[in-house]
Amino acid sequence: MRAERTAPLLTLYGRSYCHLCDEMITALQKLQANHRFELRVLDVDAEAQLEQRYGERVPVLVHGERELCHYHLDVPAVTDYLVKIG
Numbered sequence: 001m002r003a004e005r006t007a008p009l010l011t012l013y014g015r016s017y018c019h020l021c022d023e024m025i026t027a028l029q030k031l032q033a034n035h036r037f038e039l040r041v042l043d044v045d046a047e048a049q050l051e052q053r054y055g056e057r058v059p060v061l062v063h064g065e066r067e068l069c070h071y072h073l074d075v076p077a078v079t080d081y082l083v084k085i086g
Contacts, residue, residue: 008085009038010068013050014059016043020071021059027073028061035082 012028014021021041028039044050044058054060060070061078063085068078 007036007038008063008082009040011040011042011062012059013042013044013054013062015045018058024059024061024073027075031073031075031078035079036086037082 010028012021012024014024025039025041031037032039042050044054057070061068061073063081068074068081
């Protein structure tokens, strides 16, 4: 019997009032139709350290410590990365 691998966890650092963040979340939800991953959204304004790290440079999509893209979802790059780690 083969052990089921857990889906990779992608983290989106953003803000609640950020239209680019909303657009990236929507695009990621569409991407989930074809690629298995979990999505966690963290508000950079909730922690001073995150606000200092990202400032106005949101949204930022990461997997672990690796930044995948920012501002807009880079579908080809994220898709390639998910296939590679899958």
